[in-house]
Amino acid sequence: MFPLSSAAPSLSQQAQAYVQGARYLAALNPEQRAGVETLDGPVLVLAGAGTGKTRVLTTRIAHILATGRARAYEILAVTFTNKAAREMRERVEALVGEGVEAIQWLGTFHAISAKILRRHAELVGLKPNFTILDTDDQIRLLKQALKAENIDDKRWPARALAHQIDAWKNRGLSPAQVPAGEAHSFANGKGGVLYALYQERLKILNAVDFGDLLLESLRLFRERPDVLAEFHRRFKYILVDEYQDTNTAQYLWLRLIAQGRRNLCCVGDDDQSVYGWRGAEVENILRFEQDFPGAKIVRLERNYRSTGHILAAASHLIAHNEGRLGKTLFTDGALGDKPTVTGVWDSEEEARAVGEEIEQLQRRGHALEEIAILVRASFQMREFEERFITLGLPYRVIGGPRFYERAEIRDALAYLRCVSSPADDLAFERIVNTPKRGLGDATLQLLHEYARRESVPLTHAARVLTESEEIRPKPRATLRGFIDDIERWRALSETKPHHELAETVLEESGYTDMWREEKTPDAAGRLENLKELVRAMEEFPDLSAFLEHVSLVMEVDEAAGSERVSIMTLHGAKGLEFETVFLPGWEEGLFPHQRSLDDNGRAGLEEERRLAYVGLTRAKRRAKIFFATNRRIHGLWQATMPSRFIDELPAANVEVVESASASQYGAYGVSRFAGLDRYSSGYDTPGWRRAKEAKSQPQGKRAAPPIIEGRVLSKSTASAPFEKGARVMHLKFGPGTVQEVDGDKLSVAFDHAGTKMVKAAFLERG
DNA sequence: CCTAGGCTCCTTTTT
DNA sequence: GGAGCCTAGG
Numbered sequence A: 001m002f003p004l005s006s007a008a009p010s011l012s013q014q015a016q017a018y019v020q021g022a023r024y025l026a027a028l029n030p031e032q033r034a035g036v037e038t039l040d041g042p043v044l045v046l047a048g049a050g051t052g053k054t055r056v057l058t059t060r061i062a063h064i065l066a067t068g069r070a071r072a073y074e075i076l077a078v079t080f081t082n083k084a085a086r087e088m089r090e091r092v093e094a095l096v097g098e099g100v101e102a103i104q105w106l107g108t109f110h111a112i113s114a115k116i117l118r119r120h121a122e123l124v125g126l127k128p129n130f131t132i133l134d135t136d137d138q139i140r141l142l143k144q145a146l147k148a149e150n151i152d153d154k155r156w157p158a159r160a161l162a163h164q165i166d167a168w169k170n171r172g173l174s175p176a177q178v179p180a181g182e183a184h185s186f187a188n189g190k191g192g193v194l195y196a197l198y199q200e201r202l203k204i205l206n207a208v209d210f211g212d213l214l215l216e217s218l219r220l221f222r223e224r225p226d227v228l229a230e231f232h233r234r235f236k237y238i239l240v241d242e243y244q245d246t247n248t249a250q251y252l253w254l255r256l257i258a259q260g261r262r263n264l265c266c267v268g269d270d271d272q273s274v275y276g277w278r279g280a281e282v283e284n285i286l287r288f289e290q291d292f293p294g295a296k297i298v299r300l301e302r303n304y305r306s307t308g309h310i311l312a313a314a315s316h317l318i319a320h321n322e323g324r325l326g327k328t329l330f331t332d333g334a335l336g337d338k339p340t341v342t343g344v345w346d347s348e349e350e351a352r353a354v355g356e357e358i359e360q361l362q363r364r365g366h367a368l369e370e371i372a373i374l375v376r377a378s379f380q381m382r383e384f385e386e387r388f389i390t391l392g393l394p395y396r397v398i399g400g401p402r403f404y405e406r407a408e409i410r411d412a413l414a415y416l417r418c419v420s421s422p423a424d425d426l427a428f429e430r431i432v433n434t435p436k437r438g439l440g441d442a443t444l445q446l447l448h449e450y451a452r453r454e455s456v457p458l459t460h461a462a463r464v465l466t467e468s469e470e471i472r473p474k475p476r477a478t479l480r481g482f483i484d485d486i487e488r489w490r491a492l493s494e495t496k497p498h499h500e501l502a503e504t505v506l507e508e509s510g511y512t513d514m515w516r517e518e519k520t521p522d523a524a525g526r527l528e529n530l531k532e533l534v535r536a537m538e539e540f541p542d543l544s545a546f547l548e549h550v551s552l553v554m555e556v557d558e559a560a561g562s563e564r565v566s567i568m569t570l571h572g573a574k575g576l577e578f579e580t581v582f583l584p585g586w587e588e589g590l591f592p593h594q595r596s597l598d599d600n601g602r603a604g605l606e607e608e609r610r611l612a613y614v615g616l617t618r619a620k621r622r623a624k625i626f627f628a629t630n631r632r633i634h635g636l637w638q639a640t641m642p643s644r645f646i647d648e649l650p651a652a653n654v655e656v657v658e659s660a661s662a663s664q665y666g667a668y669g670v671s672r673f674a675g676l677d678r679y680s681s682g683y684d685t686p687g688w689r690r691a692k693e694a695k696s697q698p699q700g701k702r703a704a705p706p707i708i709e710g711r712v713l714s715k716s717t718a719s720a721p722f723e724k725g726a727r728v729m730h731l732k733f734g735p736g737t738v739q740e741v742d743g744d745k746l747s748v749a750f751d752h753a754g755t756k757m758v759k760a761a762f763l764e765r766g
Numbered sequence B: 001c002c003t004a005g006g007c008t009c010c011t012t013t014t015t
Numbered sequence C: 001g002g003a004g005c006c007t008a009g010g
Helices: A011-019 A023-027 A030-036 A053-066 A082-096 A111-120 A135-148 A159-172 A191-204 A210-223 A225-234 A249-257 A284-288 A308-318 A346-365 A380-393 A407-420 A424-430 A443-452 A458-466 A472-496 A498-508 A511-517 A523-537 A544-554 A592-615 A662-667 A686-696
Strands: A043-047 A075-080 A105-108 A237-241 A262-268 A296-300 A340-346 A373-375 A393-397 A565-569 A576-584 A619-633 A636-639 A725-728 A734-742 A745-751 A756-760 A763-766
Touching: A023 A053, A023 A135, A030 A043, A030 A053, A030 A296, A043 A756, A053 A075, A053 A082, A053 A262, A053 A544, A075 A082, A075 A111, A075 A346, A082 A105, A082 A407, A105 A407, A111 A249, A111 A424, A135 A159, A135 A424, A135 A443, A159 A191, A159 A210, A159 A249, A210 A249, A225 A249, A237 A249, A262 A340, A284 A373, A296 A662, A308 A592, A308 A619, A340 A346, A346 A373, A346 A380, A346 A576, A346 A619, A373 A380, A380 A393, A380 A498, A380 A565, A407 A424, A407 A472, A407 A498, A407 A511, A407 A544, A424 A458, A458 A472, A498 A511, A498 A523, A498 A544, A511 A523, A523 A544, A576 A592, A592 A619
Parallel strands: A043 A262, A043 A296, A075 A105, A075 A237, A237 A262, A340 A619, A373 A565, A373 A576, A393 A565, A576 A619
Antiparallel strands: A619 A636, A725 A734, A725 A763, A734 A745, A745 A756
């Protein structure tokens, strides 16, 4: 991070730091230094956006180590994401030098809880090798529970129950602790029963879900003071990142574990709390002083990231929230460019305008790596992607489906789980008929009945039933073959290295063949992913170490480095920074999102506003806000109004600009800053009239024909025949050359979008 | 047992 | 508009 201003610590302070032999302190400003050096007792570091919070955390750890206050294994450092944990570890190592003993207890809440539970599993009724289930397994298990209770899963979907149970777990509530009223809220009073049933089932499977990692270790702390005391003795210093994101369970967990020596340092920013919808309680950070009497509060308000106007705009916006701890960010740096606000006709023009501005920046020598488009909801991404493909502009979508969430990877893992633990019913169910073996519901039903009756795992039931006459001969033989395979693989796992075993299993089970035979375009990619999985396994000593990694560290390394524009959600952008940030879709209903307002009222609105604040403060030098007056929502074109957040920006620090593409194509851009307050009164603008016309059209149809590169693609010109080699233009894919002609279908090699089959009606000579 | 077609939902996302 | 999920029919 480059300070925009001259270094804040005074010369004498810097010199002092060197005298003490603590070189790392010299780089800090006085507030950061207080955050590092206030080691005794509870400390809350309120770190505004871009004020160097990670630096404080990492330097604090280095300082504790350097002063000999604690050894590396006596420090507990908790983060929310694996990414944050990794970054913290790397930066601490850079400060103290590698080779120093690793900080064992640095990790996510979940990873650390898992580590604690593996050590004391028996005390909470688990075996140390318990399985950690992900959302997918969780849902399937709940579906079974619903079925067992004869509940219509149409009316009461398993997904909704999963959310409810998660919400209870986030609040630290076991089935017995759920308030009666809430327990009855699901499925006409069955909610509590289902929760209890689900927990029972987990115990039988020797499994926990993510919420349980926290909840069970919390229970352990509560029920076993001796165990808790052991952790009190061990952890001399505790650090927590992103404290504003803690949920109640995490808060209770922390409070218990920090009770010992009370050397707790929490770092966070109440203005960046954007995870309320998954259980985060801003109140935790607001209440810190009451929770930890005698706590010192350190405020980091000197911003090293953004230029003045951006900071002013963000600060003014967030000031509309009530119930803040209150910080005033400032910078000694230049005022820089004002954030811009641009109105466009619709989302298509928005993508076009953003694309054009990016090309302009590119021409002026700006790095694409330093440009990001931050959207509220992921459906907004597609339009930008399409536009960028047309332009041949390299981009990267961040936060797509994660590697370990892909079906082929989960299937492969299910095979391995089956081999490594015979009792893993969920894994068995997942792959028993993948690839298709002719073992359908009917057979599985028989296995389930037997397994339930005898309280044995499904594989065991399968073994027994293949010896009886209960299953018809054909599936019986298949089933026997299959469990023989599993047992053979299990025997093999004694001798074969685990990654070779994985290869064998995937080959012999016919799983890789299944994809090889599949003709869909993504089959090749899936096979690639499977290879990548086997490669990744080599880095782990054994199968169980790998499976632990997979269940807790579900992510892929982003292929960073290459020159690309980033497209991501505002949530995903938290903690990142870019020279230029595009903020499209600032419209009522989308941002703030209607659902947020409907479900959570004022609190929802404030969280949305914090999200806007997060978005603006990602920008180092340029923030560009857009709103469209028409957007397709659920397939219907709707007229939209600019976001109230636009009107909450300080006019003095914001500039209204016309859309780059509007001037070219005669489209339409407007805002109250343009002088006419068109939106709060009257609705009589060309755009509004067109919006009304568009609305009265049959659904989904635009009034105007599609425009590309300033030309109208009309049917008459488009249907003229094309010959091989002709240069053509396509609405979505841009320019290309005709390769093959087959009636009205053409194979076209597009300059930027590869070769595709397209209809002649969508092409124009180019 | 498998597949096609109909129905429903649609914010954000980590572990 | 479209993905995913379930049901009905082959």
